[in-house]
Amino acid sequence: xxxxxxxxxxxxxxxxxxxxxxxxxxxxxxxxxxxxxxxxxxxxxxxxxxxxxxxxxxxxxxxxxx
Numbered sequence: 001x002x003x004x005x006x007x008x009x010x011x012x013x014x015x016x017x018x019x020x021x022x023x024x025x026x027x028x029x030x031x032x033x034x035x036x037x038x039x040x041x042x043x044x045x046x047x048x049x050x051x052x053x054x055x056x057x058x059x060x061x062x063x064x065x066x
Contacts, residue, residue, distance in 0.1 A: 001025070003061050024057045032056045 004023045005013045013023075024032075035056035039049040 003064065022054050022058060024054055028053065029057060029060060031060050 008016070028036075032053045035052040036049045039052040040046075044052070
């Protein structure tokens, strides 16, 4: 799957995504779901689980750049 930056270009992406926001896929990736479950199963809040899900997606996205 291509990243938003690959689709519209890095410069345009940075113009469209506000600081503090992230573009994540409409369908969760297995990595993101796993991060959510690990957080929830260890007693994390919904807020923490959401942050884990977004972080997992960003990590996956960054690993594909290298």
